Structure formats: C-alpha cells, structure tokens
Amino acid sequence: MPEADATTKAEKEFHANVPQESHAFFLKGSNAHDWGMNNRLARIFNPRSGKAVMLAFDHGYFQGPTTGLERVDLSILPLAPYADALMLTRGILRSVIPPASPNAIVMRASGGPSILKELSNEQIAVSIEDAVRMNVSAVAVQVFIGGELETQSVHNMTRLVDEGNRYGIPVLAVTAVGKEMVRDAKYMRLACRICAELGAAFVKTYYVPEDFETVSASCPVPLVIAGGKKLPELEALRMAHASIAQGAAGVDMGRNIFQAESPVAMIQAVRKVVHEGASPEQAFDSYKASKSVKR
C-alpha cells in the first residue's frame, strides 16, 4: 500500500485554470490513427522537421545481390547512423542488422516473383505477427496500378492495412511503375491517390519534374520519393530538394545513396537537404568536402 498522500488541496498543483492542450499530429492526414501507429510514424518522420530520410536497400527481394548490396553488412551498416529509417527485408534484418540499432524499421512485406517473371504477381510475404515480433515501425507493400495483376497487389495492400490497423502498424504503399507505364504526374496522382484512399498510412512514389506538386497535393497522406536509377550526385540532390519543396515529406532513397562514389557523404548531404533545408548546391559542397576525407 502506498503511504497516504497528506498534502492538502491548497498545496496541490491542479492548475484548474489551465486548460489541457490538444496537439495535432504533425503529419498530414494522420490525426485519426491510434496512438501506437502515430508513435511508429514519429520514429520514421522526425517530429522536428516533419521529414524523413529513409534508406532503401530491399532491392534484393526481387533482384538478388544488386550492385552496392552484394555485402549489406559492409556497405549499408556504415550508413545506418545517418538514416531515420531502414527499408529492408526480414531476411536482411535478422541476418545483418544489429538489434541494438536505433533506426526505425520499414519492413518489405510483399514479394514472390523475381526479375525473371511478372513482377506484379506478388503476395503478402510477412505475417503481421512477425512484423510485431521484429518491432517494425511500418510494413511496405508494392502496388502495381495499371499492372497485369493490379487488383491482386491492391488486395495485398488492403489486407495488410486491415492487419496493420489491428496492431497499430502503418502501411507504406510503394507505387510500382511498370515499364509500359508513362511516368508522369497524371499516373502518379492516380496511383498515389488510390493507395491513400484504400488505407495506406503513407505512400512512396517517384518524383516527376512536371507538376509533382499536384501529386503531393492530391495525396491526403504523406508522400516519400524513391531515388530511382543512379544519377550524378548533384542531380540526385536536386531531385530530393525539388520533391521536398513540392510537398514530399521525405525520401526513401537507395541506389542514389549506396551506389554513390561516397555513400556516407551522400546520405549526409541528403539529410542536409531534407532536414535542414539546404540547397542542392550547398549539400553538394558538403558532399565534396566530406568525400575528400578518407574513410
């Protein structure tokens, strides 16, 4: 039994005249989630900047040992301290990532076909119980709008959303653009909006140079952009900067970081753009300076 609290009412600090404040959650479209889901989102997105630097290295789930990912232990672990979240498969998580790592984990939860087959033929590849066991901050699922097995991939997403909602785990919908699809704002608006309407907590898409702001404006939940194919570093920084300036809440970049000449310098430069509002040129200057320091 605790000792009786003998303090008198007059001495207690009830602050009866101070109304309790209610705080809106900092991410757009995310106020109606449960506490656990927003706690997880706040591990991925920095509450101070409202933005996220996610490092994507899940490419092996359909294309095997991608250039730069032959040895994840050697190439990716040195980058982890600069990433808010790691986007990866459960195989790599358990085999390579130290459990003491402070990064938020965004777990690839769809898969099936390799690059040798029809890519849209994915199934859910991780149970929600295993996602909980791994303490993930979100699960990610590929959605192939316009793809051969579009409905199957959308169904994968909606099932994960239902399961994620049971445990407070956000779903990241990854818009996969087939080779036959035109990569323009019209397509991205369609794909992102469908994912959000059907329950994704946030959406990963590609930056398009024309009208990207209409993609982010018409998507009611946060958007992060993929990096796509390797670009010269300054161009990749320009893309990151333009996407943030036009409404993206972060980047989920892979090849443009781990295939850079200096991946550690590159992820630091990306952070400057995303979290500190640095211009691409300022960030590129620090990239060059940091690259010249032997690591």
Ligand code: R5P
């Ligand atoms: C691809 O399907 C995976 O989700 C990758 O994580 C994604 O494409 C991001 O990687 P990158 O920046 O290399 O395009």
